[in-house]
Amino acid sequence: MAQKMLLSLRRICRSFGGIQALDDVSLDIARGDILGLVGDNGAGKSTLIKILAGAHDPTSGDVILEGRPQKLSPPSEAQRLGIETVYQDLSLIGTFTAAENFFLGREIALGRGPALLRWIRRKSMGDIAMRGLEELHIEIPGVRSKPVDRMSGGQRQLVAIARGAFWGHKLLLLDEPTAALGVRESREVLDLIKRLGAQGLTIVMVTHNLDHLWQVCNRVVVMRRGRKVADLASSGTDMEDVVAYITGARQPATAQAEA
Amino acid sequence: MRAAMSADHSLPETHAPAEAPRILPSTQTGYASPNARQRRALLMRLLGTYGTIIVLASMLGIFSVLEPGTFATIGNFRNIVNDMAIGTIVAAGLTVPLVAGDFDLSIGYVASFCGLLVVGLLSSSGLPILPAIFLVVGLGTVIGIVNGIVVSKIGVNAFIATLGTGTIVVGLNYAYSGGIPLQLTQSREFTNIAIGRIAGVPHLVIIMAVVLALLWVILNRTVQGQHIKAIGVSPESARRAGVAVDRSRIVAFAIASTCAAIGGVLMASNLGSGQVTAGDSFMLTSFSAAFLGSAALREGQFHILGTLIGVLTVAVGNNGLAMIGAPIFTQFLFTGCLLVVAVALGGIGRRYARG
Ligand SMILES: Nc1ncnc2c1ncn2[C@@H]1O[C@H](COP(=O)(O)OP(=O)(O)OP(=O)(O)O)[C@@H](O)[C@H]1O
């Protein structure tokens, strides 16, 4: 087995009651991929992300991580394995600073045992968060002092992605990272995603914006009605093609060889 | 209200709002020009941040002018602080679940029962003082844990759940006492806990200071406190980040109930007897204090120092009214009005927090 593959999904199905949200989806994610996941509303993108994040278990099918079958749920297990997720609604605590958000749930603290007896080390957390953001060339004033709900939407998204990248050493999952952002803010977020990719981080990103996809992704996977209908190298396709797959104007070639 | 809406703690897949639900509905009155609206927002922010302190300062001013000889004296302030000590302990305890986004309506009944029980244990079972106190305070902790489990694991709305457990505690109270006050047959040793002084400082004030400091440290310097604050803002975000949401809520309820039990024991020591309903009123005064506190310095967030300022505001008001010879009913009017004003100010603080 090619150890180049970071993670493979094999014939994954997932249904909710009568709804088949994912239908026989196989997908190989190579190390260093920046994979754009597109498709119409209800196509199954978020469900796929949630399977990778450990938030859902597949109804059937296997997940293979670095050559070994692996159960990813619950989310804490996926996190332990180095898979981090930035959900669409950010998951930041508005009254906390960026540094506090960075370490929420994984605080640096003195002492062991129950959380009640563990003394938080704000200074260390602040230092490390600052350094983490600096390394990613993210310049946000007030990392240690400013509640994130006083920041702009773009700054919050940068913080959320940086947090994911900081903890997710294998795979970073992004669900619509540029939704609800302005042009300049979107560009900053996309630049950050590019930088993370350049550092070798593997990223799967859901988006409705094909422009944004083209700016950062080396692969495009199109979902339609729970099925994977296309899996293309960005360099070997164009936007028209992708749109055709999304709308169903173009059907997958029969017996399409797995990438 | 915010904490009452915290039932959505237990809904697994909800997209929790990123910010705390507002207490006030958004009342857009008239069509102000942008400039006027900005000025109004700034005013509201100031009101939500300093409202309580303004109320406190004006009362201090007014009563000092009206009664310079009796109100504005060191002796009177020593009395105020001593009298508010027990209430502060209970209110500060309540602040912890409020920070976590949960109401606890049982604290007053827990205080009553624990006060009665400690007198009963000392008088009839012959238990020494310290074990009796530990037993009763431990019972308070257990009641809090039960509250937390019912609310988080079973998913009952905190408002209803704690009303239920509180009523059960009232039942236990009557089962134990038959509704009749218990007299303390024990020595003065027990009453000395609340009445005694060290180097001129009343024990009660010292105990209050210790409890406040402890709670402040828990909320602001421990991992548990960080998690309690996080779930109060967005339980879903906290859960995704790996916070043990249920456990944090249970700990918060346990802290509130423990403080209520301590308050009950001190109250019994102060009274020298076990009164069936003596602690019930702590519920209202604690909520007033905590909500007033949320409009002190922090734009609508509950916090320990704020609650202390809140208790002080209530205490100064009541004391001042008594000093100017206002009839007793005015104190109820005052406390009631203050609760409404407090909730309004806290809500304004939250609503305009982002400016
Ligand atoms: N928890 C759930 N319970 C029931 N049905 C669900 C659940 N999650 C997803 N579904 C259904 O599965 C299908 C795929 O949903 P999914 O959220 O994965 O789509 P999506 O591609 O992310 O769409 P969108 O672009 O609108 O976010 C939809 O029909 C949806 O209604």
Ligand SMILES: [Mg+2]
């Ligand atoms: Mg989706």
